[in-house]
Amino acid sequence: MANSTKAQSNREIQNDQLLDMYKEMVLCRTLDERIWMLNRQGKAAIVASSQGHEAGQIGSVAALRKGYDQCYIYYRDLAVLLTLGLTPAEIIKGFVAKEGEPLSGARQFPTHGAHPEYGVINLSNVIATHIPQAVGAALTAKMKKEDRVIVAYFGDGASSAGDCHEAMNFAAIHKLPIIFFCENNGYAISVPLSKQMAVDSVASRAEGYGMPGIEIDGCDIVTVYETTVEAVSRARAGLGPTLIEANVERYLPHTSDDDDSIYRPAEEIEEAKKRDPLQLLSKQLFELNILDEKEDQAIRENAKTIVNMATEEAENAPYPETTDFHKHVYSE
Amino acid sequence: MPVITVLEAIRDAMREEMRKDERVFVMGEDIGARGGVFLATDGFLSEFGEERVIDTPLAESSIAGIALGSAMSGLRPIAEIEFADFIWPTINQIVGEASKVRYGTEGKLQAPMVLRAPQGGGVRGALYHSQSVEALFAHTPGLKVVTPSTPYDAKGLLKASIRDDDPVIFLEHKRTYRLVKGEVPEEEYTIPIGKADIKKSGDDLSIITYGLMVHHCLEAAQLAASKNISVEVLDLRTVRPLDVESIIGTVEKTGKVLIVYEDNQALGIGSEVSALISEHAFEYLDAPVVRLGGPEVPAMPFSPPLENMFMIDTEKISTAINKLAEY
Numbered sequence: 001m002a003n004s005t006k007a008q009s010n011r012e013i014q015n016d017q018l019l020d021m022y023k024e025m026v027l028c029r030t031l032d033e034r035i036w037m038l039n040r041q042g043k044a045a046i047v048a049s050s051q052g053h054e055a056g057q058i059g060s061v062a063a064l065r066k067g068y069d070q071c072y073i074y075y076r077d078l079a080v081l082l083t084l085g086l087t088p089a090e091i092i093k094g095f096v097a098k099e100g101e102p103l104s105g106a107r108q109f110p111t112h113g114a115h116p117e118y119g120v121i122n123l124s125n126v127i128a129t130h131i132p133q134a135v136g137a138a139l140t141a142k143m144k145k146e147d148r149v150i151v152a153y154f155g156d157g158a159s160s161a162g163d164c165h166e167a168m169n170f171a172a173i174h175k176l177p178i179i180f181f182c183e184n185n186g187y188a189i190s191v192p193l194s195k196q197m198a199v200d201s202v203a204s205r206a207e208g209y210g211m212p213g214i215e216i217d218g219c220d221i222v223t224v225y226e227t228t229v230e231a232v233s234r235a236r237a238g239l240g241p242t243l244i245e246a247n248v249e250r251y252l253p254h255t256s257d258d259d260d261s262i263y264r265p266a267e268e269i270e271e272a273k274k275r276d277p278l279q280l281l282s283k284q285l286f287e288l289n290i291l292d293e294k295e296d297q298a299i300r301e302n303a304k305t306i307v308n309m310a311t312e313e314a315e316n317a318p319y320p321e322t323t324d325f326h327k328h329v330y331s332e
Numbered sequence: 333m334p335v336i337t338v339l340e341a342i343r344d345a346m347r348e349e350m351r352k353d354e355r356v357f358v359m360g361e362d363i364g365a366r367g368g369v370f371l372a373t374d375g376f377l378s379e380f381g382e383e384r385v386i387d388t389p390l391a392e393s394s395i396a397g398i399a400l401g402s403a404m405s406g407l408r409p410i411a412e413i414e415f416a417d418f419i420w421p422t423i424n425q426i427v428g429e430a431s432k433v434r435y436g437t438e439g440k441l442q443a444p445m446v447l448r449a450p451q452g453g454g455v456r457g458a459l460y461h462s463q464s465v466e467a468l469f470a471h472t473p474g475l476k477v478v479t480p481s482t483p484y485d486a487k488g489l490l491k492a493s494i495r496d497d498d499p500v501i502f503l504e505h506k507r508t509y510r511l512v513k514g515e516v517p518e519e520e521y522t523i524p525i526g527k528a529d530i531k532k533s534g535d536d537l538s539i540i541t542y543g544l545m546v547h548h549c550l551e552a553a554q555l556a557a558s559k560n561i562s563v564e565v566l567d568l569r570t571v572r573p574l575d576v577e578s579i580i581g582t583v584e585k586t587g588k589v590l591i592v593y594e595d596n597q598a599l600g601i602g603s604e605v606s607a608l609i610s611e612h613a614f615e616y617l618d619a620p621v622v623r624l625g626g627p628e629v630p631a632m633p634f635s636p637p638l639e640n641m642f643m644i645d646t647e648k649i650s651t652a653i654n655k656l657a658e659y
C-alpha cells in the first residue's frame with residue numbers, strides 16, 4: 001500500500017504463548033456467540049460482536065505490559081477486555097445490565113466504563129472521542145517520565161473524525177508513547193471504505209502526520225503481535241507514536257440492531273470467513289504440532305463450560321439498586 | 333385519511349420536498365444503501381441517486397459545516413445526525429456559525445438548512461443513545477428548534493423547516509418513530525414553526541410539554557379526568573421560537589401550570605416557559621408553576637431500574653397533577 005511500511009520483525013513468539021492466545025481466542029469467540037444469543041433471546045439489549053477482530057485484539061494486547069500500559073478501547077474490543085482480565089461473568093453482567101458489572105455499574109452500554117486496575121478505559125459510545133483522550137494519557141506518561149505505553153483502539157470509521165486527525169497530529173509533534181491501532185473491517189455500519197476515504201489505507205495517512213504507518217493482516221495473530229511489539233518498543237524508547245492498521249473482518253451485522261443484508265452481499269461475508277482468525281490460528285498450531293484434535297476439543301469444551309457458568313451467574317444476579325442513582329455526579 | 337407512523341411521516345415529508353425542489357438533498361451517515369439506521373431515508377438512494385443522497389464519512393463537524401456551506405450557496409440540505417448524542421461536534425458549525433450567518437452579514441447571506449436528529453430515551457439506549465439536546469440549541473437566537481410529537485405535526489413541521497430560510501434543528505423523539513401512529517392527510521400541508529397546539533382542552537390545570545412527553549401527558553390527563561380533574565395539554569411543538577401567546581392563553585384559562593420535559597430540568601425549556609409565565613401571566617396564576625423534568629444526572633443510565641428512575645412516565649406525571657390540583 002502507498003506510503004506504508006510493511007511489518008518487519010524477527011521477534012520470535014513462543015509456542016506456549018501461541019497456545020495461550022489460542023485459548024483466549026476460543027474463549028472470546030464462545031463468549032461472543034453466547035452474548036449474541038442472549039440478545040436474540042431478548043436478554044441483552046444491544047451487542048456489538050468481536051467475531052473476526054479477535055486476532056488483532058489479542059495479538060496486540062499480548063505485546064503490552066498488562067495492568068501498566070493503558071488501552072483506550074471501543075465497543076468492539078471484547079477480546080481486549082477479556083485478555084486484560086475481566087471475567088466472562090463480569091462481561092455478561094454488562095450485557096444483561098446486572099449488579100456487579102465492574103466497568104460502570106451497568107450505567108453504560110455493555111463493555112463501557114473503566115477498569116483502572118487493568119488499565120482499560122471505554123468511556124463513551126461517541127466514536128473517536130477517546131483518541132485525543134488517549135493522547136492525553138500518553139502526554140501524562142511522558143510528563144511523568146513513566147515508560148507507560150498507551151494504545152488507542154478504533155475502527156476505520158473513526159479514522160474520519162476530526163478528533164482522530166487532531167490527536168494523531170499532536171502525538172506525532174510531541175513524540176508521545178502511543179499506538180494508534182485501527183481495526184479496519186471495511187465498514188462503518190453500512191458505509192464501505194470507498195465512501196469513507198479516497199486513499200486506499202488508513203496507515204498511508206501516517207506519513208502526513210510524521211509517524212510510521214503500518215498496514216498488516218489483522219487476522220494473523222503472529223503478525224499483529226510482532227508489529228505491536230515493535231511499536232511498543234519505539235514508544236517506550238521515546239521515539240513516538242505508530243499507526244497500525246490491522247485489516248480484520250466483521251462477520252456479523254454492525255450490532256444486534258443492524259440488518260447487514262440490506263447493504264452487504266452474503267458472498268462477501270462467506271469470502272471473509274476464509275480468513276477467520278480462529279481457524280487460521282488453529283491451523284497454524286496443528287501444523288506446528290502444538291495442538292492436536294484431542295486437546296483442541298478439550299479447549300473448546302472448557303470454554304463452553306466457563307461461558308455456561310458465567311451466563312448462569314450473570315443471569316441470576318439482581319439488577320442494580322437505585323439508591324446510588326444520584327451518586328458520582330460530582331466528587332463528594 | 334391514512335394512518336402512518338412518525339417515522340413514515342418524516343420520510344414522506346423529505347421525499348415530497350425532494351421531488352418538488354431540486355435544491356433539497358440529504359446527507360449523513362448510513363443514509364444511502366442502509367436507508368438510515370432508523371430507515372428515515374429508506375428507498376431514497378434508488379429514487380434520487382447518489383448525488384442527492386450522500387453517505388458521509390463518520391465526521392459530524394463536517395456534516396454540519398458542509399451542509400451550512402451548501403445552504404449559504406443556494407442549496408437546501410437536510411443533514412442527519414445519526415443520534416442526537418453525536419451532535420456535539422456540530423455545535424461549532426451550528427451554534428457558533430449557522431446562527432450568525434444572517435446577522436453577521438447584514439442579511440446578505442442566509443442558511444436554509446435542516447439538521448435532523450433522533451433524540452430521547454426510554455429505549456435502553458444508555459448514556460449515549462438517549463440524550464435530549466434541545467435546550468443547548470434553543471439558547472441561541474438565529475436558530476429554530478422543532479420537537480414534534482405526532483405524525484401529522486412531524487410531517488407538516490418538517491416540510492415547513494425545509495422551506496424555512498433559517499437554520500432549523502429538527503429533533504425527533506426516537507421512541508415515537510414506530511410507537512406513535514396517527515392520521516395524516518394525503519393533500520399538501522405545512523405547519524407554521526412557532527405555533528403551539530392544544531392537544532387536549534381542559535379547565536383545571538394546564539400541562540405544557542412537547543415531544544414524546546405529550547403522549548404520557550395525554551394519558552395522565554385521561555386518568556385525571558376520572559378523578560374529575562380537567563387537564564389541558566399544550567404541545568409546544570417548537571421550542572424556539574416559543575409560542576408565548578398560547579402559553580399565556582392556557583395559563584389564563586386554568587391558573588395552574590405543570591411543565592413536563594424529559595431533558596435536564598435545570599436551565600431547560602421549562603425554565604424559560606416558567607420565566608415567561610411569571611413575566612407575562614403572573615396575575616392569572618393560582619399556584620406556583622411546577623416543572624417535572626429530567627433528574628440531576630448527566631445522562632440516562634442503561635440498566636432497567638436506573639433507566640426507569642430517569643424517565644418521566646405517566647405515573648410520575650399523574651402524581652404531579654394530583655399534587656398541583658390540590659394546591
Ligand SMILES: Cc1ncc(C[n+]2csc(CCOP(=O)(O)OP(=O)(O)O)c2C)c(N)n1
Pocket residue numbers: 076125126127128154155156157158159183185187188189250254361390392414415418
Ligand atoms: C460520533 C459518532 N457518530 C456516529 C455514531 C454511530 N455509529 C456507531 S458505530 C458507527 C460506525 C463505526 O465504524 P468503525 O469505526 O469502522 O467501527 P466498527 O463498528 O466497524 O468496528 C457509527 C457511525 C457514533 N457512535 N458516534
Ligand SMILES: [Mg+2]
Pocket residue numbers: 155156157183184185186187188189
Ligand atoms: Mg469498521
